[in-house]
Amino acid sequence: MLITYQLIVLFWCSLGGYAYASTDQTAAKIAVPEGRGEEAGEYHTPLAGERAYASFMGQAVVIPAQDRSRLTSLTVGGSLLQPKQGGTMGVPIAALYLRRIWEDARTRDVVSLFVNELEYDKGFGRLELVGHFENYTIPGDHTELRDNNEIRSTSLSWGSLLGSLGPGVRFPVAPFQVDNDFRLQLLGRVGYFYAERTDDSGADVLAPPSTMLYGVRLRGRYDGLRRNMLELPHHGLAAGFDLDYLARNNWRDLTTQSGTGHRDYYQASGYLLAASGIPGLSERNRALLSVYGGKTREGRADRFNAFLINGGSSPSEADDLGRPHYSGITYDYLRASEYLIGSLAYRRELAFFLYLSVVGSYIWADRTSVQGVDQVVFRERRGTAATVSLDSAFYWDSELYLGYSWESGFIREGKAGNGITVNWNKSF
Secondary structure, rough: OOHHHHHHHHHHHHHHEEEOOOOOHHHHHOOOOOOOHHHHHOOOOOOOOOOOEHHHHHHHEEEEEOOOOOEEEEEEEEEEEEEEEOOOEEEEEEEEEEEOOOOOOOEEEEOOOOOOEOOOOOEOOOEEEEEEHHHHHEOOOOEEEEEEEEEEEEEEEEEEEEEEEEEEEEEEOOOOOOOOOOEEEEEEEEEEEEEEEEEOOHHHHHHOOOOEEEEEEEEEEEOEEEEEEOOEEEEEEEEEEEEEEEEEEOOOOOOOEEHHHHHHHEEEEEEEEEEEEEEOOOEEEEEEEEEEEEEEEOOOOOOOOOEEEEEEOOOOOHHHOOOOOOOOOOOOOEEEEEEEEEEEEEEEEEEEEEEEEEEEEEEEEEEEEOOOOOOEEEEEEEEEEEEEEEEEEEEEOOEEEEEEEEEOOOOOOOOOOEEEEEEEEEEE
């Protein structure tokens, strides 16, 4: 039986490249700095980037330090939906993530071919020059739902590209890790929007003209979170906001609820996320609260400028925290003119490399729907969702996410459903 236990320990330690001490004598020789680790008497969760010491089935494990200023990872996976969301049964995902932080510059890039986000910031002391690019250019038709059925006559093809440039200030904040800072940035924005009819477009559905985009964004971010070794929020607070003004240079009246009055529009969005321990319970138990909200100026929303609400695994990376997240959605987008989302989560550390999470979410939003034959409108919808997930270290310096979600009907126009999401994240 001892041999079996040792094989299990060796297997799990090999997942994340951890060092394994095979005897109690070896474990006794390990020096535990600053009281971190079970050998010091009080257990502490291994934190991101830190060299740490843990035990599994009575065996000592050494977790090596990591340079979090240089991260490269590839995420692949996807979701299966039951029943379908419209005609969608599954959603694949694949993205390359890159973060580099130097003494006077930093870059953060997410590349997934049709949806990309790239940023490079050049520092001058506390001041910085911020350059940002994003695009949403998913090929194929975009259709809307009514009673969870795709209304093919609403089909159009469209996308956008936006570049931003402007000044900002950045201050480090506690606990002073590479992703802990306060940022305030004012960005001028220039981009391009394109649209065209498809073979399925209804006779009365007009595609908006392709046009240049001009605007400005005020962006604020605060990240005071300390993260665990799987980069999940462990303790602290994060918050942020975006104030946007965008003008479409060329616009015209459309029967799909967008006209010349929608030529320019204002949008505001923000979020708050907190992570902490639970009184009376050990550090292995964490509580997390998140709130997301956004609003488009009254009468200025259409299907082309609405907020994108996403799902999948909960955001944890500093620049991903601002993504409106509803746990019932499994890696698909819903569009809303305004929204409010609240989530409460409990996470249990089953082992130093394995975390179980239970998340409950509530959403209120004016989301896109179809009225009549092909008119796209916004209708108030409410919903609740629950997600149970596992995050674990895995082979070859990688991580595995497995989640099951149930949703009351917000994403399927009144029909309850569920989905399974699997992600594999490989670090290089």
